[in-house]
Structure formats: structure tokens, C-alpha cells
Amino acid sequence: MDYQVIIPAAGSGKRMGAGRNKLFIEVTGKPVILHTLDVFASDLYCKKIILAVQPNDENHFKDILAGHPGNGKIDFVYGGHERQHSVYNGLKAASGEIILVHDGARPFIRQHTISRLVQSAHDNGAAIAAVPVKDTIKRADQNQVVETVDRLGLWQIQTPQAFRLPILIRAHEQAIEQDYLGTDEASLVEKVGLPVMIIESDYDNIKLTTPEDLYFAEAILAKRKN
Numbered sequence: 001m002d003y004q005v006i007i008p009a010a011g012s013g014k015r016m017g018a019g020r021n022k023l024f025i026e027v028t029g030k031p032v033i034l035h036t037l038d039v040f041a042s043d044l045y046c047k048k049i050i051l052a053v054q055p056n057d058e059n060h061f062k063d064i065l066a067g068h069p070g071n072g073k074i075d076f077v078y079g080g081h082e083r084q085h086s087v088y089n090g091l092k093a094a095s096g097e098i099i100l101v102h103d104g105a106r107p108f109i110r111q112h113t114i115s116r117l118v119q120s121a122h123d124n125g126a127a128i129a130a131v132p133v134k135d136t137i138k139r140a141d142q143n144q145v146v147e148t149v150d151r152l153g154l155w156q157i158q159t160p161q162a163f164r165l166p167i168l169i170r171a172h173e174q175a176i177e178q179d180y181l182g183t184d185e186a187s188l189v190e191k192v193g194l195p196v197m198i199i200e201s202d203y204d205n206i207k208l209t210t211p212e213d214l215y216f217a218e219a220i221l222a223k224r225k226n
């Protein structure tokens with residue numbers, strides 16, 4: 001089933017501490033953003049890639065994308081101050097039935113997860129990639145433990161997140177009206193009161209956030225080459 005994807009890429013990578021957008025950092029000799037784009041460029045069901053970038057980064061993105069196989073289906077939009085604003089700007093350029101949102105900083109998403117998300121969004125309206133929480137989770141007040149939280153039913157949420165397009169538009173419009181800032185798209189849909197389904201993804205679908213994630217990234221790619 002066809003879909004379009006919004007890729008927020010307009011962050012500044014503060015926690016990575018590279019002094020520039022972390023999506024330009026090379027992992028196994030290739031910028032992070034190209035690893036991410038490769039997946040969607042090679043997916044025939046992906047009809048459009050909407051890349052939200054900072055105006056200052058636009059030329060650099062265009063340089064590294066020159067000759068990329070996904071080039072023909074990439075539309076650029078400008079990102080906003082928060083990730084949610086970047087996604088909303090992307091949404092204005094979106095069309096079709098199913099829209100995905102996938103962080104530029106999450107390069108190891110697998111094709112089979114994408115197709116399951118698209119199908120579930122078609123059937124249920126909204127579907128998000130996630131993995132079961134595997135650590136022990138405790139709630140604390142300052143540094144003192146208050147309780148151990150039952151892990152059953154807890155999920156660590158990733159992207160992609162997939163939606164029927166009108167649902168995501170409605171969720172974003174309500175968030176604007178209510179001045180609500182969520183940490184993902186699904187939280188906006190939850191606020192509207194609509195169901196969000198979970199699609200179990202992979203633990204290696206990591207987001208590159210802090211410097212040690214780059215070591216994990218090299219290891220994941222080395223393993224996949226074998």
C-alpha cells in the first residue's frame with residue numbers, strides 16, 4: 001500500500017555534541033541521513049519523502065543528496081522550533097491516504113516494520129513502532145525510590161509512526177488549539193481520543209542521540225553486513 005513519509009531532520013543535535021546537525025555525521029563512511037533515506041528511497045510503496053530541514057542546513061542536505069536514488073521523490077520543507085512544528089510543516093506538503101513520520105536520526109528501520117505499520121494505519125487509523133521495555137523501571141522522588149513499576153504492558157516507543165492522513169492533521173490542529181506539545185505524534189492522536197496500535201519493532205531501531213550511540217550504530221551495520 002502506498003504511503004508518504006515526513007522525516008524531521010531540522011534538529012541541532014545538542015546531546016550528540018558534534019557542533020552541527022548530527023544527521024551529517026558519518027557512520028561507516030555515510031551520513032546518518034543517507035542511511036535513513038536509503039530505506040524509503042528503495043521502497044516502491046513510498047511515493048514521497050518530505051524532509052524537514054533548517055534553512056541553514058538546506059544546501060548541505062542538497063549537496064549530500066546529489067545523485068541519491070531517492071532524490072526524485074524528496075520534497076524539502078523548513079523545520080520549526082520544536083520537532084512537532086517540523087512535522088506540522090511537513091504535514092502541509094503531504095497528500096494521499098497514509099502518512100508516516102520517521103526521525104531522520106533513526107537509520108536502522110526495517111522494511112517489514114514499515115509495511116506492517118502502513119497496513120495497521122490503514123485498518124485502525126494509527127500505528128506506532130515499539131519494543132517491550134526490558135529494564136526494571138522505578139519511579140523516584142528526587143533520588144529516592146517510590147515504587148517499582150510493573151513492566152507488563154510498558155513499551156518503549158520509536159518511529160515510524162503511521163496514520164491515516166486526516167487523523168494526523170486533526171491531531172496536530174487540536175494540539176495547536178490547545179497549545180499542547182507532545183514528544184511524539186501518537187500522543188497528539190491519543191489526545192483526540194482515537195486508538196493507536198502498537199507494532200512490535202526491533203531493539204536495534206535505535207535513535208542516535210548521544211555520542212555512544214555512534215558505536216552502537218557501527219556495530220549494528222557491521223552485523224547486518226554479515
Ligand code: CTP
Nearest residue numbers: 008009010011012013014015082083086104105
Ligand atoms: N527535529 C526536527 N526539528 C526540531 C527538532 C528535532 O526536525 N525542531 C528532528 C531531528 O533532526 C531528529 C528528530 O527530530 O531527526 C528527533 O529529534 P532529536 O533526536 O531530539 O534530535 P535533535 O533535536 O537534533 O537533538 P537534540 O535534542 O539533542 O538537540
Ligand code: MG
Nearest residue numbers: 011012013083
Ligand atoms: Mg531534540
